Amino acid sequence: MSPALFVSDGQVRARPADLFPATTPEDWHEHGDLVDPTGRLVFEVGAFLVRADGYLALVDLGLGETRADTPSGASYRGGDLIANLAAEGVAPEAVDLVVFTHLHRDHVGWTSTGGALTFANARHVVHRAEWEHWQRNPSPLGPDPVKVLEPLRERIEFCVDGDELADGMRVIETPGHTPGHISVAAGRTVIAGDVLHSPAQLDHPQWCFGSDTDPERAAESRRRLLDEYGPDMVACGHFTR
């Protein structure tokens, strides 16, 4: 298995205090290198590409075609994933497996194109608690019912802790950010999903993200993953470095 490769779909920028509600502007002074000239944190969005003998897998699917700015000064830019996969020699029909760490909108953006699954030949896998949560609690933060949930309905497969999704790819339940959030061990890497949003949380694992459904449980999952695997093994799609 080759190391998991992050493939970008775009970037999100937003003010630190809007994203990490328990932090103050002073808390971020020591992390000035993470902030752009407009005072916003920069987050990558995209997918991890895992290549192993006999299969191609993607973990998460970016934001999708998006160009939006919010009144609070956040910006959302996505849409580059398919071109960046092509640059890696990967066509959508060649992908065998799509795993969702969770179903927030910045992780499911390329689920469908024109009403059909973008990665038409792939198995699509999520934790059952995640799927059921968004059926019951639709939200603009979550998956679009028409573009994400409906195209997946007949195809979605469910996983639990410890499942081997493919040779060397194993599910690690890491709930808290969302109820059915998972991380994925792939060879020597653990693709952490949104267990971590910013490298600042390596120093401050108690800093919770504003959209955590259960911040205490999220912090517990973060500490557990870092204790077990260490920061060097953990790969985070929202980190810019």
Ligand SMILES: [Zn+2]
């Ligand atoms: Zn995210």
